[in-house]
Amino acid sequence: xxxxxxxxxxxxxxxxxxxxxxxxxxxxxxxxxxxxxxxxxxxxxxxxxxxxxxxxxxxxxxxxxxxxxxxxxxxxxxxxxxxxxxxxxxxxxxxxxxxxxxxxxxxxxxxxxxxxxxxxxxxxxxxxxxxxxxxxxxxxxxxxxxxxx
Amino acid sequence: xxxxxxxxxxxxxxxxxxxxxxxxxxxxxxxxxxxxxxxxxxxxxxxxxxxxxxxxxxxxxxxxxxxxxxxxxxxxxxxxxxxxxxxxxxxxxxxxxxxxxxxxxxxxxxxxxxxxxxxxxxxxxxxxxxxxxxxxxxxxxxxxx
Numbered sequence: 122x123x124x125x126x127x128x129x130x131x132x133x134x135x136x137x138x139x140x141x142x143x144x145x146x147x148x149x150x151x152x153x154x155x156x157x158x159x160x161x162x163x164x165x166x167x168x169x170x171x172x173x174x175x176x177x178x179x180x181x182x183x184x185x186x187x188x189x190x191x192x193x194x195x196x197x198x199x200x201x202x203x204x205x206x207x208x209x210x211x212x213x214x215x216x217x218x219x220x221x222x223x224x225x226x227x228x229x230x231x232x233x234x235x236x237x238x239x240x241x242x243x244x245x246x247x248x249x250x251x252x253x254x255x256x257x258x259x260x261x262x263x264x265x266x267x268x269x270x
Numbered sequence: 271x272x273x274x275x276x277x278x279x280x281x282x283x284x285x286x287x288x289x290x291x292x293x294x295x296x297x298x299x300x301x302x303x304x305x306x307x308x309x310x311x312x313x314x315x316x317x318x319x320x321x322x323x324x325x326x327x328x329x330x331x332x333x334x335x336x337x338x339x340x341x342x343x344x345x346x347x348x349x350x351x352x353x354x355x356x357x358x359x360x361x362x363x364x365x366x367x368x369x370x371x372x373x374x375x376x377x378x379x380x381x382x383x384x385x386x387x388x389x390x391x392x393x394x395x396x397x398x399x400x401x402x403x404x405x406x407x408x409x410x411x412x413x414x415x
Contacts, residue, residue, distance in 0.1 A: 129304035136352055137293040144289045149281030156277055222370050232348055233365030237358045243365045246406050
């Protein structure tokens with residue numbers, strides 16, 4: 122019993138250390154990108170892909186934050202933005218659909234990579250599925266919600 | 271230069287914050303699963319769910335990880351799957367499925383506040399995660415055998 126407990130404990134400790142070694146550099150990198158000159162360019166770049174799915178330009182910040190950092194941060198910005206009436210009803214719906222399936226992708230992917238996953242397949246499949254689902258919602262709702270704020 | 275130092279410090283602080291949060295979930299789950307995994311209970315659950323999990327290329331015991339991920343979060347899923355020595359394909363599939371659908375109860379409660387039906391979001395995300403896991407399994411099996 123003591124041996125089993127020790128085995129479990131050292132295993133969990135090893136996993137914890139691996140996670141720290143991955144997550145800390147990642148957060149440092151994010152901090153630099155977020156405060157860099159490319160950030161605005163990154164938003165423009167993202168809009169190229171989001172436009173065909175029905176997103177307006179204002180949705181880019183919510184989407185970028187949500188996709189990379191997580192739904193909590195993303196929805197915080199989302200709520201703030203929709204209160205400023207910068208987002209259309211359609212933006213809000215599409216953002217919710219997309220982000221519910223695809224958020225915090227870097228962190229989520231890396232923690233599984235730590236225990237041996239192939240990050241490319243995980244990320245790629247998730248993005249494709251979220252994109253298809255969002256597009257289906259867009260087609261169905263575009264004439265029902267449209268520009269109403 | 272001063273700014274770079276500030277970003278560095280903020281990054282490290284956020285990183286450690288997140289890590290500590292994760293470790294708090296992971297350690298108890300990992301220990302519990304590692305201790306339970308060879309018991310009769312785990313074998314019974316595993317055998318019962320094996321046919322269903324085989325649709326995704328996962329073993330019966332990995333159901334514990336998938337369900338922990340759905341109900342709690344990704345770190346619970348990782349903690350539950352790591353002691354089982356999964357293949358990289360299995361971790362990838364599980365990561366995708368739990369990536370799409372995780373922490374369902376809490377996140378549905380949050381989304382409910384913005385006016386979305388919580389029942390809908392839970393069913394929607396679980397359905398999508400099952401379809402995605404099945405498709406990725408078929409793809410990986412086709413490419414890597």
